[in-house]
Amino acid sequence: MGLRGKNIGESLYSASGYEGVFVVENDRTTYALFKGQPSQAGANTYIDTPLQPIIEQARAAAVSREQITHFVLFNGWPAALSAAAVRPDREVTDSEVSQAPVMLFIDQLTESKLAQLGNGAGLTGMHVEKEDMQDHSHLRIDLGDTGYHLTWNSPLPGRQMLRAVLPALLCALLILGLVMLYLFRHALRSSRAIGLTLVHLQQSNQALEASEQRFRAVAESASDWIWETDRHQRLTYLSQRFANVTGYPVDGWLGHPLNQLLACDTTPLSPWLDALATADPQQLANLRCTYRDQNGQNRYCRISARAIWRDGKAIGFRGTASDITDEVDAHARIQHLSLHDPLTGLANRNKLARHLEQALLRGSDSPPLTLLLLDLDNFKPINDSLGHAAGDAVLQEVATRLRDTTRDGDLVARLGGDEFILVLSGMDNSSEIDRFCARLIGLLQQPIVFESQPLHIGASIGVAQTRNQGFDAGELIRCADIALYQAKADGKNTWRYFVAEMNQQIQYRRQLENDLRRALRNEEFELHYQPRYRLDDLRIVAVEALVRWRHPQEGLLGPDTFIPLAEQSDIIVALGRWVLREACRTAHDWPADVLVSVNLSPAQFLRSDVVADVREILLDTAFPAQRLELEITENVMLNDIEGALGTMLSLKELGVRLNMDDFGTGYSSLGYLRTYPFDSIKIDKRFISGLNNNGGSDRAVVQAIINLGEAMGLTVTAEGVESEHQLKALENDRCHEVQGYYLSMPLDSAGLAALLHQTSQSTAQPL
Incomplete structure (x- = not known):
């Protein structure tokens, strides 16, 4: 381990004249300075005299804080060597001394140094000679085992000369002794200073090497x-x-x-x-x-x-x-699926809304648009009799035919189920639209082959145009929907334009809205409950409350029939409070480890004080807040980002759980997870339905969502599980919870109570 560029002894050469400075540790040179410059060579390269005895003497002398001196050959020429062990400023043990580094200082007896020494003593011609060049006319001093001796000139031989020279010689020896004593003391002080620096540098080098090893290990792993x-x-x-x-x-x-x-x-x-x-x-x-x-x-x-x-x-x-290639690809697939139907690859409602918003941006100055709302005829019997695989194959083939029929710039979207919408740009002539609709229906009436069996379907179409119905996207779709209803009533496999007379349908909806207000007063609503299972052991961990309307004339109606009407008025607030209160009241008698999950409508979230409502209902029903879960869709956050965040944080302070519903279908679901305090997410059933086809992209997206939830500490629920294949795929992907018809249909309160009693004793089995 070297001292890595640290020339700590440069001044020792310029100021003190040391030709060599060395540090010897563990029988090797760890630091070398030759004529003021760092050297990679060891001390033995320059010093011809064996060093081990000198080093051992220096360590022995260190006990009494002394140093030793020797004459040695340095680079082939006599030199004075001072050696001192580096020891801490405290009492040391014998073992510490025996391992201590030793500092070596070399002072060569050069001609200039000897001349300076001789002049100070009044001697001339002071120099060194080899032993085999003895001249008895000269006086000499042996320089150890170097094979050299120190000598000088004596101009008058004889006793008189000796009398004259002897005092000078003694004076020279005294001067030489004083010089050596100064050299020893200076060497000792320098050895201590350099020793401390050496220790610090060694410690720094050890830390640096350890850091470099850690860096390499981290960098490569x-x-x-x-x-x-x-x-x-x-x-x-x-x-x-x-x-x-x-x-x-x-x-x-x-x-x-x-x-x-x-x-x-x-x-x-x-x-x-x-x-x-x-x-x-x-x-x-x-x-x-x-x-x-x-x-x-x-x-x-x-x-x-x-x-x-x-x-x-x-x-x-x-x-x-x-x-981040995998992350980007997964995010792109999620974003694609948020705008596209996973089964058919067509645009979904989100992309349709964006397209219409852009197309109608300039109002009456916008290009003419025609909306065709298309619903398949005879699809339900095929789906019910031959299963979902046949139904999916039909929908995929229909999507292909629709896509092949339209032009660039037109949009084909699947609204859900067997309902599609086509947005035709620039097609405003009725005769042209008639020809297109006739060709479209004829194309869809051609048999679709599934497993060698021809399947026959048809289509009914409702038509709405900006020329007649205006430039509001919602109004266009509403009018096309009314026209579609009329086409089906007129015998199917046909198309109808929206006309004013069809407003009777609007009257029906208004009547339904009035019935809705009466239903709230007459307590015609009831809750059904669909269990949610922990996938590890298929135990019921939560139950979702689903509202139903038992209409006096229409019978039992699902939420898709009346919730949109309720959201268009203030009925949604009162209805939402009733659902929340009834769910908490009923769930109070369930096992203590079973949550109740209640959907919050975006309209309810915005138009009422949700926090106050939840607090009041929890107090009135004595229902534990930690057992209540509120399901919230992305639309809640789209309308009021800051307000929604404040409301959610207040709900969390009450102790309730928050679940992001229909995850992956919105504009920015990933960003919402980072911003809002959700405890769990629900994978939309459209993603789960794609698992039946063993589709790599659908499976990859589901896995990405599960991994994302795992990384963020969120519970992940897959809804819409309708087959064993889907259940197994989710189990293999380590999804946390599942919900769907394959496990349990929505049940009334009595049916759920029986199921909870049954599963409290054993693991649930799929229905």
Whole structure:
């Protein structure tokens, strides 16, 4: 372990004249300084005398805080060596001394140094000679085992000379002793100072090496790859993970500009990095980029970057790249399915609404539009008799035929079930529309082959036009719906234009709205309950309350019949309160670990004080707040983002649970999960229905939603489970909870009580 560029002894050469400074530890040189410059060579390279005895003597002398001196050959020439062990400023043990590093200071007996020494003693010609060059006319001092001795000139031989020289010699020896004593003390002080520095540097190097080992381990095991560039954004480092992710060898990209590897559609990469060089040195920025891997596949990554600073200047850039291809693909599939029907691939209600909003944006200045609302005839018997697989095959073939019939710029959407809508741009002539409708019905009447069996269906069409019905999207669909109803009443397999006389249908709806108000007063509503099962053991963990209307003339009506009417008026608020109160009152007698789940209408959420209503009902019914779950759709958040967030936070303070219903079908469901305090999410049944077809994209989206919920700590429920195949797929994907007709139909309160009693003793079985 070296001292990595730390020249801590440079002054020892310039100021003190030491030709060599060495640190010996564990029988090897850990630091070397030759003539003031760091050296990679060991002490034995320069010192010809065996060092081990000297090192052992120095360690022995360290106990009494002393140092030792020797004459040695240094680089082939005699030199004075001072040695001292590096020891802490405290009492030390023998074992510590025996392992202590030893500092070696070398002072060569050069001609200039000897001349200076001789002049100070009044001697001339002081120099060193080999032992085999003895001259008895000269006096000498042996220099240890170096094979050299120190000598000087004696101009007058004889006793008189000795009398004259002897005092000078003694003086020279005294001076030499004083010099050696100064050398020893200076060496000891220097050894202590350098020793402390050495210890600190060794500790720093150990920490640095450990940090580098951790960095390498993290860099090679992490999913991200690490990169560095110089100031000109040329790559100077790539971690090995880069090769694993991209397939490219690391060396193949070093020296290339980063923007040759990565591209960004929204922000140019080079200016984005340059901006970091003028920003806060601690600023860390993120950017989504694309690149092609070695196989030519487009991939996505999110890079994090910051500038590398030295002496107040940015000298390069460093960061990580996280491969997010799977995340982007899953998000794109979810976004696609939020605007498209998963079974047919056609546009869904969301995309239809966007399309109409854009097409009708300019009102009367907008191009003429014709809406065809199409409902299949004879579809229900096929679906009921041959099963959902046959029904799905029919719907997919119908979608293909509709798509092939329309033009670019037209829109084909599936509204749900066997109902479709076509938006025809620029087609305003009645005769042209008649020909199109006739061709469409004729095309759909052609047999559809399923498992070698021909299936026959038809179609009824309701027509509405902006020329006659105006430029309001809701009004156009409403008029087309009334016209469709008339087409079916007229014998099916035909089409009808909306006319004013059809407003009788509107009168019917108004009558239904009046009946709705009466129903609330006459207590004609009732709740049915559909259980929700924990998938691990098929135990009932929650029950969803579903409102029904027992109409005196029409019989039992589902919510699709009257909830839209209730939402168009203030009836929805009173109806919503009744549902919530009745659900809490009934659930009070259920097992304590079973939740009750109640749907909140967006209109109810916006037009009433939901928090006050929930608080009052919980107090009146003495129902535990933690057993109440409120299901909320994305439409609640679309209307009032800030207000909705405040209401939800207040509901959470009451202790109730919040569930995002129909997850994945809206505009920004992923963003809502990050913003709003949901406890759970429900995967929309349209995603689940696609599992019957073993469709890779549907399965991948369901898995992505489950993984997302798991990562965010949310309970994930799959609704609309109607087959064993769907149940098994969800079980394999580790979905938390399931709900659907395959497990249990909605039950009245008595039927649910019996089921709860049954399942309290044993695991539920699918009905």
